[in-house]
Amino acid sequence: MNTRRKLLAGIGTAALGGLLWGRTSLQAHEAFESAAIDMADASVDGAQNSYFPNVWLDSHEGKRVRFYDDLVRGKIAVINFMFVQCGDICPTMTANLIKVQKLLGERMGRDIFMYSISLQPLMDTPEVLKAYAEMHRVQPGWQFLTGTEADIKRLRYGLGFYDPEPEVDRNLGTHTGMLRIGNDRSERWTMAPALAEPERILATINHVDSTMVHTAYRPVAAASGLG
Amino acid sequence: MKSRTLIDTRKELPASKQGVASISAAEPTQTCDKSIQAISAGDPIQGAARRSFLKLTGAALAAPLLLSAFDSSAKSRRRRGDDEDDEDDDAPNAQSSSPPTIPWQIELPVAVGQLQPVVLDPPPMEVANTAAGEAGRDLHQRWNELYVRPRQYSPAHYELSAKENPAWVFNPAYPPQRVWGFAGNGPVATIPGPVIFAYYGQPTIVRMHNRLPPDHVGFGTPEISIHLHNAHSASESDGFPGDYYSANKAGPTLASPGEFKDNFYANIYAGYDELQNGIGDPREAMGTLFYHDHTLDFTAPNLVRGLSGFYLLFDHIDSDNERDPSPSALRLPSYPYDYPLEFADRLFDRNGLLIWDQIDPDGVLGDKVVVNGYIEPVLRVAARKYRLRLLNGGPSRFYAFYLITGDNKEQSFSYIANDGNLLPAPLYEQFSVRLAVAERADIVVDFSRYPIGTELYLVNRLTQDKTRLPDKVEKPGVRLLKIIVDRYPPEQDLSQVPSLLRELRPLDPQEIKDAKERRWEFDRRNGMWAVNGKFFDPLRPVEKIERDAVEVWELINDSGGWAHPIHIHFEEGRIIEKRIDDRIVPIPLHEQGRKDVFNLGPNTSMKVLLRFRDFTGKYIIHCHNLIHEDHAMMVRWDIEDDSSDSGS
Numbered sequence: 001m002n003t004r005r006k007l008l009a010g011i012g013t014a015a016l017g018g019l020l021w022g023r024t025s026l027q028a029h030e031a032f033e034s035a036a037i038d039m040a041d042a043s044v045d046g047a048q049n050s051y052f053p054n055v056w057l058d059s060h061e062g063k064r065v066r067f068y069d070d071l072v073r074g075k076i077a078v079i080n081f082m083f084v085q086c087g088d089i090c091p092t093m094t095a096n097l098i099k100v101q102k103l104l105g106e107r108m109g110r111d112i113f114m115y116s117i118s119l120q121p122l123m124d125t126p127e128v129l130k131a132y133a134e135m136h137r138v139q140p141g142w143q144f145l146t147g148t149e150a151d152i153k154r155l156r157y158g159l160g161f162y163d164p165e166p167e168v169d170r171n172l173g174t175h176t177g178m179l180r181i182g183n184d185r186s187e188r189w190t191m192a193p194a195l196a197e198p199e200r201i202l203a204t205i206n207h208v209d210s211t212m213v214h215t216a217y218r219p220v221a222a223a224s225g226l227g
Numbered sequence: 228m229k230s231r232t233l234i235d236t237r238k239e240l241p242a243s244k245q246g247v248a249s250i251s252a253a254e255p256t257q258t259c260d261k262s263i264q265a266i267s268a269g270d271p272i273q274g275a276a277r278r279s280f281l282k283l284t285g286a287a288l289a290a291p292l293l294l295s296a297f298d299s300s301a302k303s304r305r306r307r308g309d310d311e312d313d314e315d316d317d318a319p320n321a322q323s324s325s326p327p328t329i330p331w332q333i334e335l336p337v338a339v340g341q342l343q344p345v346v347l348d349p350p351p352m353e354v355a356n357t358a359a360g361e362a363g364r365d366l367h368q369r370w371n372e373l374y375v376r377p378r379q380y381s382p383a384h385y386e387l388s389a390k391e392n393p394a395w396v397f398n399p400a401y402p403p404q405r406v407w408g409f410a411g412n413g414p415v416a417t418i419p420g421p422v423i424f425a426y427y428g429q430p431t432i433v434r435m436h437n438r439l440p441p442d443h444v445g446f447g448t449p450e451i452s453i454h455l456h457n458a459h460s461a462s463e464s465d466g467f468p469g470d471y472y473s474a475n476k477a478g479p480t481l482a483s484p485g486e487f488k489d490n491f492y493a494n495i496y497a498g499y500d501e502l503q504n505g506i507g508d509p510r511e512a513m514g515t516l517f518y519h520d521h522t523l524d525f526t527a528p529n530l531v532r533g534l535s536g537f538y539l540l541f542d543h544i545d546s547d548n549e550r551d552p553s554p555s556a557l558r559l560p561s562y563p564y565d566y567p568l569e570f571a572d573r574l575f576d577r578n579g580l581l582i583w584d585q586i587d588p589d590g591v592l593g594d595k596v597v598v599n600g601y602i603e604p605v606l607r608v609a610a611r612k613y614r615l616r617l618l619n620g621g622p623s624r625f626y627a628f629y630l631i632t633g634d635n636k637e638q639s640f641s642y643i644a645n646d647g648n649l650l651p652a653p654l655y656e657q658f659s660v661r662l663a664v665a666e667r668a669d670i671v672v673d674f675s676r677y678p679i680g681t682e683l684y685l686v687n688r689l690t691q692d693k694t695r696l697p698d699k700v701e702k703p704g705v706r707l708l709k710i711i712v713d714r715y716p717p718e719q720d721l722s723q724v725p726s727l728l729r730e731l732r733p734l735d736p737q738e739i740k741d742a743k744e745r746r747w748e749f750d751r752r753n754g755m756w757a758v759n760g761k762f763f764d765p766l767r768p769v770e771k772i773e774r775d776a777v778e779v780w781e782l783i784n785d786s787g788g789w790a791h792p793i794h795i796h797f798e799e800g801r802i803i804e805k806r807i808d809d810r811i812v813p814i815p816l817h818e819q820g821r822k823d824v825f826n827l828g829p830n831t832s833m834k835v836l837l838r839f840r841d842f843t844g845k846y847i848i849h850c851h852n853l854i855h856e857d858h859a860m861m862v863r864w865d866i867e868d869d870s871s872d873s874g875s
Contacts, residue, residue, distance in 0.1 A: 051586075089753070160586035161754060164693065165788070177753020182585075187445050189585040190524040193755055193762035193859055200764045203469075203479040204524060207448070210441075216479040216766075 051187060053158040055151035057117070060129035060144040067155060071143070072184050076112050076209050078201075079180040080194055081161050083120040084132050088173050092195060094136050099198040101139055103217055104205070109141025112205060117155060119172045121146040160191070183208040325575035325595045328398040330603035331709045337607060338563030339537075342411040342421035347384045351432045351489045355482075362472035362485030368461040368842050373493040379428025379506060385411075389451045389520070389534055390438040392416040397595075398602040401579030407439060407447060407532035408600075418600040419569050419620075420518070420536025424562070427542040428506055431492040433518075437473045438486075446583040447525065447532040450476050453490060454521040455538055456665065457513050457647055457799065457823040459497045462844025464490040465796060468523035468861070469765030478523060480765055480845070494540065497798060499841045500775070507841070510732045511799070511821070512542050515567065515616045515647030515667045523765055527590055527622045527853035530571075531583045533600075535620055537567040544729060545649060549722035559643070560614040560671060560722040566606070567616040570662075570687075570707065571597045572624035588754060590854025592623050592694045596687065596707045603706070607713045610675045611720035614643070617670065619662040622853035623694035625790070626687045627704075628660045630672065633682050635703045641724045644669035648799065648821045649729035659700075661689070663792035663826035665851040668817070671724050674712045683710040694854055695789035696829065731801075731820060738777055739803060739836060745770065748783045749791045749827060749850060749860060756850065756860035763849070763861035770864040772839050779803070780835045780848075784827035791827045791860070794851040797842070799823050800835035807831050824851060839866050 054068040065071055080097070082090045101108050118124035129144035156162060161175040168174055181204050182189030192204045199217040206215040353370040355361045367374070374382060388410045394403035395418065409420025425431050439449035450473045454466025469480030477484040496507030519535035520526060541547040549561040572593030576582045584591050595602050619626055630638040642654040647667045660668040677683070686704035691697040748759050755762060761769065772778070780800070782793050799821040805814050808830050825833050849861035
């Protein structure tokens with residue numbers, strides 16, 4: 001079956017390709033529009049696939065949420081991994097993200113959502129995370145999350161917080177320095193260093209936010225949420 | 228396994244000379260389905276009938292494949308550590324290798340497509356023409372002196388548009404699909420983009436339009452910042468990563484968005500101020516350059532989509548004319564026998580659609596090599612000398628190229644330029660070329676040694692199974708390009724490979740001793756890639772360098788686990804010392820010229836002599852393994868005039 005499909009592809013494209021590469025590209029384009037329409041219809045059957053694992057998590061506010069459906073779908077998200085006992089860079093990172101949150105102003109929790117996921121889910125219960133969030137004076141729009149160990153590991157890999165070397169990967173500190181930043185609507189994801197200057201992190205958030213014209217920090221514009 | 232031709236498009240559509248290839252035939256390598264035979268066995272199809280046939284085969288046959296894979300680039304990601312099968316809502320694991328391709332079906336054009344000059348309306352200006360839609364760049368430096376005032380040649384103006392091509396065919400086994408390329412004089416974007424032929428002494432403006440789809444979904448971001456790799460360009464025309472733009476987005480180092488931006492390539496040699504001769508130091512001439520997107524955080528996906536092209540630079544020595552009567556001319560093989568070839572690794576999903584994993588911290592290593600836009604294409608050559616300019620376009624594969632016959636016998640060639648710069652003397656009788664990402668090598672192959680009908684292959688013998696570094700050289704290698712010697716040249720081949728090419732400026736031990744030293748250590752930190760323990764910040768320089776400074780930069784890779792091809796913008800360097808495992812090793816002959824990519828293999832360091840001349844502004848040093856670059860292995864350094872806090 002597979003063999004036949006490949007062959008079909010080969011023949012279809014050879015014919016089209018030849019036409020395209022000649023001087024009559026308009027005709028080929030025309031031929032392709034019908035294909036594009038069908039594609040749009042059929043992409044529906046891929047809807048159950050999410051870009052990230054859709055695991056159940058518990059938030060520091062005591063809510064039970066699904067990672068993709070409730071936290072990411074249709075949103076711009078800034079995601080990092082941390083743990084409460086992490087004395088290394090986590091406190092600095094959290095303080096740095098508070099600064100980013102301030103730069104975001106009203107956009108926070110409305111257009112932009114921040115998620116900190118615990119790497120020690122057994123110790124970091126929702127209550128522990130709640131105390132941590134309060135201690136750092138975290139504002140609305142930023143949730144701290146925990147879950148089962150298996151789900152957290154799956155999520156960590158699914159978000160690209162891993163190292164191909166097993167011994168490096170086992171060290172939790174490896175995974176605490178990055179931010180996964182992206183926009184689910186455009187399916188565009190990137191990474192920024194968590195300890196970078198807040199304005200540099202903001203520029204990356206603004207890059208994936210299609211409503212932002214200027215990616216550089218502009219105090220007035222940021223406050224009003226406009227370009 | 229020789230099979231008959233199904234559709235010979237060559238009969239109807241002769242190979243285009245404008246930089247796009249033609250398919251010669253679809254050659255099934257597997258048992259044919261009966262219904263397909265019925266279609267393909269028909270008579271040659273003409274006119275309207277042919278159109279509907281194409282519609283039928285194209286839409287009906289290719290569409291189901293496109294459908295099922297429509298979301299593959301975004302959603303079906305291969306995941307590591309997915310060992311718990313307790314939940315099934317996850318995307319299915321994609322395969323880690325591309326489906327089979329059908330080799331040697333697509334022919335590359337016999338001559339590359341040259342970008343033709345245009346009249347720019349509105350004309351280029353010193354200040355960004357934001358009213359007309361230009362992005363808010365800084366002023367062109369030295370505009371009056373280098374553009375307005377008459378120079379050796381009057382200015383050349385070009386226009387390129389980054390835009391989507393909805394139906395690119397990499398190989399007949401794969402469906403037509405969306406790519407991003409550059410359109411030049413026509414409406415169709417190609418990968419690579421049209422070749423720019425430029426000349427020293429001729430100020431050149433390339434107006435770079437961004438016509439990428441603003442609502443694009445999936446990998447790749449629809450902003451551009453076009454860097455001309457290795458050019459001695461002023462900062463505002465250098466494609467700084469923070470200078471990305473589109474009609475509705477401005478990078479953090481641009482004042483305002485724009486649909487286009489004019490890049491001004493002065494085409495002066497470095498040393499313009501030092502020599503005071505109105506053109507600079509001809510010993511600093513570059514030859515093989517390439518333009519490519521350099522958008523902050525998204526260079527890898529945007530290049531995988533296809534945003535690159537060649538820019539060849541000539542002068543009175545390397546004069547683009549093998550019949551040049553001037554005694555100073557080298558008379559190397561020239562157009563159409565001067566032929567650039569870009570090699571780029573790509574991965575395709577099970578339906579033959581290009582994929583890029585935006586999440587994998589190590590990026591994606593392609594197992595298919597796209598040669599000037601096509602997988603396993605054919606280049607037909609005349610029985611004479613050719614200058615082949617090989618470029619490793621990345622994102623992460625390294626190559627050891629060999630030219631072999633059908634029975635795997637290695638063939639010799641002359642190695643004349645590395646990183647686009649002519650060596651002082653050719654390296655004759657060479658059998659292999661190794662290229663890290665972004666490195667270039669110009670070789671001259673004499674095909675007159677072969678009888679008409681001879682088939683040769685360019686193969687890669689360097690194995691590699693992860694993006695971090697290559698493995699070992701292994702025979703017989705993977706065949707990437709088939710070369711067929713299929714005709715005698717129409718004229719006698721008067722080109723040559725003279726024993727002396729381009730003079731190198733002698734190294735001055737005292738100058739090296741007096742030079743300021745800087746250390747750049749390339750390492751992994753917190754799951755990303757760091758330089759001197761820091762991550763890239765486009766908003767502020769790490770170092771400030773005084774204009775006209777001479778410095779020695781030490782580039783260090785202290786790990787055995789990865790390689791870093793380090794690229795320094797704006798000025799080329801000379802390797803003056805190379806160490807592996809802390810022991811000084813001889814510098815290979817091809818690395819003894821001027822370079823802009825310094826390949827730090829495992830446990831390797833190099834000392835590089837650099838000068839910072841003629842322009843000021845913001846520039847970068849970065850790893851050109853594109854996934855390392857996008858994951859912050861980059862440093863901004865600025866050149867300043869009269870810097871009182873130099874080096875602070």
